[in-house]
Amino acid sequence: MPGEKLYEGKAKIIYATEDPDVLLTYFKDDATAFNAQKRGQILDKGKINCAISTHLFQLLEAQGVATHWLATPSDREMRVKALTILPLEVVVRNRAAGSLCRQTGLPLGHILAPPLVEFYYKNDDLGDPLLTPDRVRVMNLASPEQMDTLRRQALHINQILVPFFASCAITLVDFKLEFGLDRAGQILLADEISPDTCRLWDQSTDDETQRVMDKDRFRQDLGHIEQAYQRVLERVAAQSAKF
Ligand code: TMP
Numbered sequence: 001m002p003g004e005k006l007y008e009g010k011a012k013i014i015y016a017t018e019d020p021d022v023l024l025t026y027f028k029d030d031a032t033a034f035n036a037q038k039r040g041q042i043l044d045k046g047k048i049n050c051a052i053s054t055h056l057f058q059l060l061e062a063q064g065v066a067t068h069w070l071a072t073p074s075d076r077e078m079r080v081k082a083l084t085i086l087p088l089e090v091v092v093r094n095r096a097a098g099s100l101c102r103q104t105g106l107p108l109g110h111i112l113a114p115p116l117v118e119f120y121y122k123n124d125d126l127g128d129p130l131l132t133p134d135r136v137r138v139m140n141l142a143s144p145e146q147m148d149t150l151r152r153q154a155l156h157i158n159q160i161l162v163p164f165f166a167s168c169a170i171t172l173v174d175f176k177l178e179f180g181l182d183r184a185g186q187i188l189l190a191d192e193i194s195p196d197t198c199r200l201w202d203q204s205t206d207d208e209t210q211r212v213m214d215k216d217r218f219r220q221d222l223g224h225i226e227q228a229y230q231r232v233l234e235r236v237a238a239q240s241a242k243f
Helices: 045-062 098-104 133-139 144-167 225-240
Strands: 005-008 012-016 022-027 030-033 038-041 069-074 077-081 088-095 111-121 170-177 179-181 187-189 198-202
Touching (some): 045 077, 111 144
Antiparallel strands (some): 022 077, 030 038
16 A cells, blocks of 8 residues: 655655655656657556566676665565655766757767766746756755766766667667665665656667657657567566576
8 A cells, every 4th residue: 555645746646655765656647758658558567667676776786786665565566775865867868869969960870989978957937947066066956076976976877778679679769867865875866767757779780760760750740659568678677587
């Protein structure tokens, strides 16, 4: 039985549990894009994202990355450590896409080596603006030491996820991470890692539309969204079984 509803976001609901150090995350089918100007539902997305995130958190934990994941008691629910979430979205980019192409003119798919790490302010009213180190300092969002840790952690996670997705014949184009602090002040990976929060391109085709296996299918009305998410899950599950 979930406890009190603590927070409802665009894609998930957070409940209290019997343990103050543990929360229950419920994954919804609701999808939004462009700061919730576009809304819809993706059938069974909650189940698929819960399963993909579970596989990826377990993979990362096995490689020594501290995450909030504790257990996945049902197909839409995850038990996670209660953390104080930092109001930052940490984006890692291996190839140019999305806002990077729009804001810089870099061509879609341009390889970024070394990968680009960016910080955005998690604030819907402001439209999640891109931050600079000086803005983070002025806004007191994180200490310089915490920023160093976030950057290192994000790159380390990228180094684990890129070869894992490659083994699934998927290119990890970019992804967004969120982190939180436990009682001891330790930084842990939080939120989810799923086709909602990553750009994933199918390596079996170069076709710009067909290769998209992530929320860009919803953002850009490309169709076959559920099937694309399902295909990511099938490949991730098959590869996870080998670890
Ligand atoms: P962007 O190109 O729109 O800045 O997105 C970069 C990556 O971050 C992409 O994989 C999608 C993900 N993302 C989220 O998970 N949540 C968001 O609110 C946004 C804007 C992007």
